[in-house]
Amino acid sequence: MTLQGFFLSSQLKLKNPKINIAIDGYSSSGKSTLAKALAKKLNYLYIDSGAMYRAITWFIIQNNIELNDKHLEKHLKGALIKLFSVDGKLKVSVNDLDISEDIRSMEISNMVSEVAAISCVRTYLVSIQQSYGKDKGVVMDGRDIGSVVFPDAELKFFMNADLATRSKRRLLELQHKGHTNLSETDVLKNLTHRDNIDSTRADSPLVQTSDAIVLDNSTISFDDLLEKAYEMALERIKLAN
Ligand code: DC
Secondary structure (H helix, E strand, C coil), rough: CCCCCEEEEECCCCCCCCCCEEECCCCCCCCCHHHHHHHHCCCEEEHHHHHHHHHHHHHHHHHCCCCCCHHHHHHHCEEEEEEEEEECEEEECCCCEEECHHHHCCCHHHHHHHHHHCCCHHHHHHHHHHHHHHCCCCEEEEHHHHHHCCCCCEEEEEECCHHHHHHHHHHHHHCCCCCCCCCCCHHHHHHHHHHHHHHHHCCCCCCCCCCEEEEECCCCHHHHHHHHHHHHHHHHHHHHC
């Protein structure tokens, strides 16, 4: 399967790359916030693999494509999806339309796990994700990064936080983005639904690999979490040299 292209803008340049860092975990466990901050501190490339699944979901909805359409792969060739950075913020576009905000909507959140369970979608996205990591220096967050995308990553984190903490965090994020009509129950239902599909799907379910360091984000402050992850990254970078 080939989408016309997933590629990074030249704004996302690497300096002194050494290792790959995989951050997996449940929805809204704080993976992206940590991954982004860690990448910035290390001057590494941050890749939000969930945004790629969300962009494909957006495209499927826009084009009224059925998930069981035999020609799904062919349809997806009509999508030119780009990840790029503006003022240090990761943006996503499809056919040059910036959909960075749209992909965070509840409509996308309610469907993305079903899309992400489709093997041809995964095969394609995994190959793109692996190509981003071939020169190292990447922090990528998702569900299968340590298990499938970068099984040899020098550093793997598995992030969790209790469901109440995750729901509150997600609701605040959504409200901040103007989605003010949602209740905590709506968000909690969506997280439970996604956790369930993401952890039980046949292809590359969310798993905690035996070599992953578990970070529980319910009790520790973000600054402490980042410091801990950063110290570990520096150790692994030293070992890799
Ligand atoms: O991280 P996120 O919530 O934006 O991810 C959206 C969905 O994409 C999530 O429900 C599961 C799926 N996903 C996946 O299956 N594999 C990944 N590596 C990243 C995300």
